Amino acid sequence: MKLFVSSSPHLRSKKTTTGIMLDVIIALMPALVMAVVYFGFKALLLAFICVSSCVLTEYICRKVMKRQNTISDLSAAVTGLLLALNLPADISPFIAVFGCIVAIVVVKQMFGGIGYNFVNPALAARVVLMVSFPTAMTTWTNTRFMGVDAVTSATPLAAGEGAYSYLDLFLGNIGGSMGEVCTLAILLGGIYLVVRRIISPIIPVVYLGTAAIMSLILGLDPLYQLMSGGIMLGAVFMATDYVTSPITKWGKVIFGVGLGVLTMLIRTYSNLPEGVSFAILLMNILVPHIENLTKPKSFGESRKKGEKV
Amino acid sequence: MNREELNFPKKPFFTRGGAKVPHRKNTANCESVVLTDIPEVMIPMSQHIGAHCKPVVAKGDKVYVGTVVGDSDAFVSAPVHSSVSGEVKDIIYITLPNGVVSETVVITSDGLFEKDPAIKPPVVENKADFLKAVRASGLVGLGGAGFPAHVKLNVPADKEIDTLLINCAECEPYITTDHREVLENSWNVFSGIYAVKDILGVKRVIIGIEKNKPDAIKLLKEMADNQKYDPDDVIRVLPLKSSYPQGAEKVLIKACTGRVVPTGKLPSDVGCVVMNVASVSFVAEYLKTGMPLVRKRLTVDGSAIKNPQNVIVPIGTPVNRLIELCGGYKEECGKLLMGGPMMGIALFEDTAPVLKQNNAILAFNKKEASTAKGGSCIRCGKCIDACPMGLVPTKIALAAKKNQVDVLKEYNTMTCMECGCCTVTCPAQRYIVQSIRLGKAILREEARKEKGAEVKK
Numbered sequence: 119m120k121l122f123v124s125s126s127p128h129l130r131s132k133k134t135t136t137g138i139m140l141d142v143i144i145a146l147m148p149a150l151v152m153a154v155v156y157f158g159f160k161a162l163l164l165a166f167i168c169v170s171s172c173v174l175t176e177y178i179c180r181k182v183m184k185r186q187n188t189i190s191d192l193s194a195a196v197t198g199l200l201l202a203l204n205l206p207a208d209i210s211p212f213i214a215v216f217g218c219i220v221a222i223v224v225v226k227q228m229f230g231g232i233g234y235n236f237v238n239p240a241l242a243a244r245v246v247l248m249v250s251f252p253t254a255m256t257t258w259t260n261t262r263f264m265g266v267d268a269v270t271s272a273t274p275l276a277a278g279e280g281a282y283s284y285l286d287l288f289l290g291n292i293g294g295s296m297g298e299v300c301t302l303a304i305l306l307g308g309i310y311l312v313v314r315r316i317i318s319p320i321i322p323v324v325y326l327g328t329a330a331i332m333s334l335i336l337g338l339d340p341l342y343q344l345m346s347g348g349i350m351l352g353a354v355f356m357a358t359d360y361v362t363s364p365i366t367k368w369g370k371v372i373f374g375v376g377l378g379v380l381t382m383l384i385r386t387y388s389n390l391p392e393g394v395s396f397a398i399l400l401m402n403i404l405v406p407h408i409e410n411l412t413k414p415k416s417f418g419e420s421r422k423k424g425e426k427v
Numbered sequence: 428m429n430r431e432e433l434n435f436p437k438k439p440f441f442t443r444g445g446a447k448v449p450h451r452k453n454t455a456n457c458e459s460v461v462l463t464d465i466p467e468v469m470i471p472m473s474q475h476i477g478a479h480c481k482p483v484v485a486k487g488d489k490v491y492v493g494t495v496v497g498d499s500d501a502f503v504s505a506p507v508h509s510s511v512s513g514e515v516k517d518i519i520y521i522t523l524p525n526g527v528v529s530e531t532v533v534i535t536s537d538g539l540f541e542k543d544p545a546i547k548p549p550v551v552e553n554k555a556d557f558l559k560a561v562r563a564s565g566l567v568g569l570g571g572a573g574f575p576a577h578v579k580l581n582v583p584a585d586k587e588i589d590t591l592l593i594n595c596a597e598c599e600p601y602i603t604t605d606h607r608e609v610l611e612n613s614w615n616v617f618s619g620i621y622a623v624k625d626i627l628g629v630k631r632v633i634i635g636i637e638k639n640k641p642d643a644i645k646l647l648k649e650m651a652d653n654q655k656y657d658p659d660d661v662i663r664v665l666p667l668k669s670s671y672p673q674g675a676e677k678v679l680i681k682a683c684t685g686r687v688v689p690t691g692k693l694p695s696d697v698g699c700v701v702m703n704v705a706s707v708s709f710v711a712e713y714l715k716t717g718m719p720l721v722r723k724r725l726t727v728d729g730s731a732i733k734n735p736q737n738v739i740v741p742i743g744t745p746v747n748r749l750i751e752l753c754g755g756y757k758e759e760c761g762k763l764l765m766g767g768p769m770m771g772i773a774l775f776e777d778t779a780p781v782l783k784q785n786n787a788i789l790a791f792n793k794k795e796a797s798t799a800k801g802g803s804c805i806r807c808g809k810c811i812d813a814c815p816m817g818l819v820p821t822k823i824a825l826a827a828k829k830n831q832v833d834v835l836k837e838y839n840t841m842t843c844m845e846c847g848c849c850t851v852t853c854p855a856q857r858y859i860v861q862s863i864r865l866g867k868a869i870l871r872e873e874a875r876k877e878k879g880a881e882v883k884k
Contacts, residue, residue, distance in 0.1 A: 122761050122796040123775045125861045127847030128768040129448060129600070130799050133854045138807065191802065233803035233855075318808075365808040365819070416839040417443075417677065417816040418690040 135232075139192035141316045145307035146199050146355065152290055152300035156261035157207035161296050164214060165202040171215045172198030175222040185231070193232045197221050200240035200355060203297020204348070205247075207259040213251055217243040237402040238359045241352075245395050256391055258293035274346030276391060279339050287345035298351040301344075308354035320370040321363060321377075322353040328378025336386050349381060352394035362402040368412040369405075376401045433631040435663045440685040442678050444815040445670040446848040448769065450639055451600045454726050459607050459737040461722075462752050465536055468511050468743030469780040470496055471521065473529040475567040476574045477503030482532050488515045491543035493719050496532045505565050505575040507783075509543075510721040510741030511536035524765050524772045524779050531780070534743070548717040557626045564713040565720040565783070570594055570605075570674065570703035571766055573784030576710075579700065582627065586695045591629045592683050593620060595636040595643070595704040596667055596674030599767025602787045604724045607737050608705045609636075609643040612712075616647075616704055617656045619711035624661070627700055632662045633683045634704070639669040671769060672846040676701050678815050690842055705786075720783055727753045729789035731760040740781055746788055747777040761796025764789040769847050799856035810849035810859055816842045820849035824859045827866030832873050840866045 153161040176194035180187045188194075201217055221243035226235045248255045258273055273293045274282050282292050290300025298304075311317045329349060330340035344350065357363060357377055364373050377397050384393025472480040480497030484490060490509040498506040513536040521531045549560035562577040582588055593616075597605040609616060620632055634651070636644055647664045650656040667673045667682050677688045679701060686697040694701055709720060723742050728735040733754030740749060746763065750756065764771040765785055781788070810820040819838055826834035840863065849859045 119760060119777060121763055121773070121775060121777070122798070123773040124762075124798050125858075125864065126766075126768070126770050126772065126845075127851050127860065128762065128764060128771065128773070128791070129851050130856060131446075131852050131854065133852075134856065135802055135805055135854050138805070138854055188802075193805075231803065233805050360805045360807045363806075365806050365811055365821070413838065414811070414817050414819065416690070416818050416842045417681075418687050418692070418842065419817075419839055420689060 135191045135193070138316055139196050141311065141314050142196050142355070143192065143199060145310045145316075146196075146203065146297070148303035148306045149203055149297040149300060149351070150199070152303040153203065153207065153296040156263070156290060156299060157259055157296060158262065161207050164205065164207065164209070164211070164296070165199060167211050168202035168205075168214050168218055169195050169198035171218040172201070172222050175219050176227065179223060179227040180231070183227070188232055191232060194222060194226075197226070197239045200297075201243055203351065204240060204244045204295050206255065206257055207296050208257065209254055213247060213254055217247045220246050233361055235361055236405075237399050238356055238362045241356050241395050241398055245399060248395070258295075260293065261291050261299070263291050273391065274342070275385065279342045282346070284341060284345070287342065292346065294346075295348060295351075298348040301350050304350045304354050311354070311358070317354075317358040318367075318370065320367065321357050321374045324371050324374025325349075325353045325357055325377045325381075328375045329382055330378075332378055332382035336382060338382075338386070343382070343385070347385070347392045348394040352381075352398055353377075356394075356398050357401075362405060364405050364408045364412065366409055366412040366414055368414075369408045372408050372412065373401055373405070376404070433661065435631065435633070436665060436683065436685070439635075439665060439667050439682040442668075442670075442673070442682045442815065443817060444813050444848060445672065445678075446813050446851045448600050448671045448851060450669065451728075452603050452606070452639065453601070454728055454735050454737050455603045455606055455640070457603070457607075457736045459611060459724050459739050461739045462744070462749070463538070463540065463741075464752060465511065465741055465744050465748055466538075467516070467536060467745070468509075468534050468741055469521065469531050469745065470507055470509065470534065470743040471523055471529040471531045471780060471782065472497045472507060473523065473527055474507060474573060474742075474783040475505045476572065477501060477505075477578075479529060480504060480507055482518050482530060484509075484515050484532060486515055486517055489513075490515060490534060491541050492721055493543040493546045495719075496534075497530075503575055503578050505562060505567050505577070506719075508565055508719045508721050509534055510743050512539050512541035513537040521779075523782075524774050536741075542718070546717045546719075548715060549713070551714065554626050557622075560713070561710065563719065564709070566706060566709055566713070567720075567783050568703060569705040569709065569723075569784060569786065571770065571784055571786060573782070576702075576706060579702075580623065580626065582695050582700065587698060588627050588695060588700055589630045589698045590684055590700075591620070591624050591627060591632045592679060592699055592701040593632065593634040593704050593707060594674055594676075594679055594701055595634055595640075595647075596679060597640070598637060598669075598671045598674040599769050599771075599787075600671075601728045601789055602726045602767050603737060604726050604786045605704050606640050606643050607724060608708055609640075609647060612708050613646055613650060614656075615708040615711040617650055617662070619707035619709070620662060622710055622714055623700075623702060623707055629700070630661065634662065634664045635667050635673070635679050635683045636664060637669045637673055638666045671848065672815060672844075675815065675844055675846055677844070690839065723781060723783065723785060725749070725781065725785060726787040727789075728787065729764070730792045730795050731756050731758055731790040733757045742783055743780045745778050745780055746774065749781065749788060750777070750790065756790065758792045760790045761793035762791045764791070769851070770845065799858070801857050802855040804857060805855055807854060809852045809854065813848040813852045815846060815848060816844060818843060820859045820863060821857075823866055824857070824862035827862045827869060830869060832869060835866045835870055840870055843867065
């Protein structure tokens with residue numbers, strides 16, 4: 119009789135990396151559907167282009183590096199979908215594909231693939247595109263319900279407070295990237311992720327809460343600030359990216375506070391159109407340090423005040 | 428005595444972490460069957476934590492049930508006894524499932540199970556007598572650890588013990604032996620508790636039991652309320668949440684008393700002694716009859732077993748014979764476990780003998796025996812949420828692989844009790860606790876080196 123010998127435990131949970139990524143894709147569906155509603159079929163096409171080019175790029179990368187192929191874990195598909203939702207609907211497909219290659223090759227695979235990238239691939243790619251193609255990346259398509267007097271529109275942040283009603287902001291009848299316009303759709307996705315225990319609500323809640331307090335301090339309208347620009351999409355889907363956010367509970371709190379403060383400072387005092395991407399990238403880089411600061415206390419550990427851990 | 432002063436908890440205290448593992452207590456309603464058709468037993472000299480015993484019998488000797496076959500002068504050790512009557516066939520060396528090579532007495536059974544004529548109930552007048560009797564009984568922690576009971580009960584005089592905890596959590600999937608012990612031997616459980624409680628001089632006794640055993644909880648509660656079984660009215664039953672690892676010593680102490688055992692300390696440092704329910708039951712049995720630990724109740728279950736059931740077998744029964752008596756394999760067996768699926772040891776051959784601290788033999792089919800792939804850590808943090816000890820398992824595992832001694836120390840690696848919650852919950856199917864075990868070995872090696880350097884100075 120041939121017996122298999124291994125070290126305990128001999129059980130495994132059914133929840134796998136692939137399952138988690140699938141849940142993220144499901145959570146992104148409302149945002150994608152709303153993008154199609156507002157911008158038409160081209161939104162779906164762009165998403166398809168991004169997802170397939172990310173997956174293909176990852177496949178080729180792993181082949182070239184002679185590593186075990188990881189496209190089945192769906193993380194490349196998530197990156198592609200997230201990047202698509204961060205682009206204007208009318209962007210050239212070539213620019214989109216370029217972004218996908220940057221995300222997968224430069225940000226993800228060069229550092230060792232899933233789990234080893236130190237910044238969020240989709241966001242880093244978006245920033246690369248933003249500095250490389252500033253015009254294309256900020257030419258926002260009108261939604262279908264905006265009237266026909268203009269083809270493009272300003273984002274709520276550029277237009278200034280009061281340019282859009284709260285209802286338009288909430289439902290997404292505004293200018294912006296495909297996936298960031300509809301606050302409602304993003305919230306639905308976020309609730310799904312929290313209920314399925316894929317993400318902890320700490321980062322989004324602290325991030326948005328800090329941003330709201332910062333707006334009050336800076337004399338801005340918190341509701342308007344939270345529902346415009348990429349902050350919702352960023353808080354729910356980008357800042358909660360496992361790999362690039364702290365794993366400790368207090369680390370998540372610090373991370374969220376940092377994001378909120380940086381986002382609002384960039385929005386108010388810089389001449390960038392939006393602060394979410396840069397805020398998240400900056401905080402991503404600080405994650406290892408945040409984790410070192412917030413090592414949890416283990417069972418029965420006695421740690422005196424001021425003692426170096 | 429005023430009951431209020433004893434501070435019995437109304438509900439369990441908070442315990443962090445844990446993993447939702449399937450219960451699979453298929454054999455909870457199976458009354459234990461005594462198996463005797465065992466032609467040969469193998470009694471290893473190492474069935475406990477501590478010094479190995481030396482055989483005190485020779486080839487060809489006639490032995491009876493309860494005859495001492497191995498003993499040791501060391502304090503941390505427990506004698507081993509023959510579990511059948513018959514003749515010593517040979518004394519050989521075998522490799523136990525945990526990798527320890529142990530001298531082993533092989534005894535051919537005559538099938539009569541004759542009791543050793545020297546066996547009589549021990550005379551216990553004081554604590555020293557009691558501890559001597561417990562040692563002579565060969566009792567070790569029956570929950571799985573196998574720590575000699577007389578060592579645990581010999582609490583230093585400077586430590587005040589106020590609580591005796593009876594571990595009936597049985598949080599491992601499949602295993603139902605403690606459950607059956609309560610249902611089948613409840614009288615022994617209570618008289619055993621009284622014997623131990625009086626020796627330790629504790630004020631209160633709490634029986635911690637997981638909620639997934641409602642019939643056992645009902646029975647224990649009825650008995651604890653009954654003047655006849657609990658004349659001093661100091662025993663209470665505390666139903667615990669069904670979450671692995673509620674039965675781990677430190678977790679059980681926290682859940683039942685709210686006390687936290689400091690790192691590197693023992694339960695006695697927070698006034699507690701924890702005993703498995705089967706151990707206290709055995710103490711009562713031994714004081715009554717003087718028959719040492721020669722039989723063990725086991726759960727035989729798993730996807731490859733034809734007739735899952737609870738059995739009582741002589742210690743030293745070869746696993747293959749045991750499985751034959753349970754109807755054999757239903758399908759091809761891929762993995763054989765001694766113990767539960769969370770902390771049990773995988774056997775490398777099915778001829779291994781049943782040991783004292785053993786409480787289950789599980790056989791899994793080929794499909795369930797397959798192992799995880801083990802991808803990259805995606806830093807989801809589920810292992811941190813699951814860790815009952817509040818550690819950062821993924822960090823420790825990575826540090827162990829990279830041999831980073833300072834990181835291993837900083838992250839309190841030695842606090843890990845290897846329950847495996849991190850590994851069960853890991854979506855990337857990584858071998859986390861296995862790497863942490865490696866990390867603990869690295870730290871032990873490091874400590875040895877440091878000690879060696881000090882001696883040289």
